[in-house]
Amino acid sequence: MFCPNCGKDSPPGAKFCESCGNAMPSDQTYQAPPAYGSQPFGQPMYAPIPLKNAGIAAVLAFLWAGLGHIYLGQIGKGIMFMLVYIILWVIGFLTFFGLILPFIFWIWQLYDAYTKANEYNASVQQTGRAPW
Numbered sequence: 795m796f797c798p799n800c801g802k803d804s805p806p807g808a809k810f811c812e813s814c815g816n817a818m819p820s821d822q823t824y825q826a827p828p829a830y831g832s833q834p835f836g837q838p839m840y841a842p843i844p845l846k847n848a849g850i851a852a853v854l855a856f857l858w859a860g861l862g863h864i865y866l867g868q869i870g871k872g873i874m875f876m877l878v879y880i881i882l883w884v885i886g887f888l889t890f891f892g893l894i895l896p897f898i899f900w901i902w903q904l905y906d907a908y909t910k911a912n913e914y915n916a917s918v919q920q921t922g923r924a925p926w
């Protein structure tokens with residue numbers, strides 16, 4: 795802490811300047827910045843949102859189309875994906891040459907679940923809110 799009278803540095807908390815004896819300004823004029831994510835009153839601005847694990851999202855999406863999106867909180871989209879996946883399998887078996895369709899859809903939603911997990915985490919870290 796620097797003396798306002800002579801400019802010499804004094805240990806923090808010193809009541810008087812070691813050099814000239816001038817009364818030092820109170821420590822209370824200095825306020826530590828509030829901790830990250832909290833307001834000056836000590837109340838958190840928002841409940842911290844846990845990040846999503848992109849690996850878990852990918853594993854769930856691997857097990858069944860749509861599961862990864864449900865894990866990410868995209869419930870409606872995940873349920874729709876599950877139904878689309880079943881329908882594609884049925885169409886694939888009925889037509890025999892159509893089995894490539896559920897496979898393509900499965901690959902795509904697996905990739906989508908992984909990238910959406912990263913989008914989710916980026917949004918939580920930048921804005922503190924889930925993107926959806």
Ligand SMILES: [Zn+2]
Nearest residue numbers: 797800811814
């Ligand atoms: Zn001084």
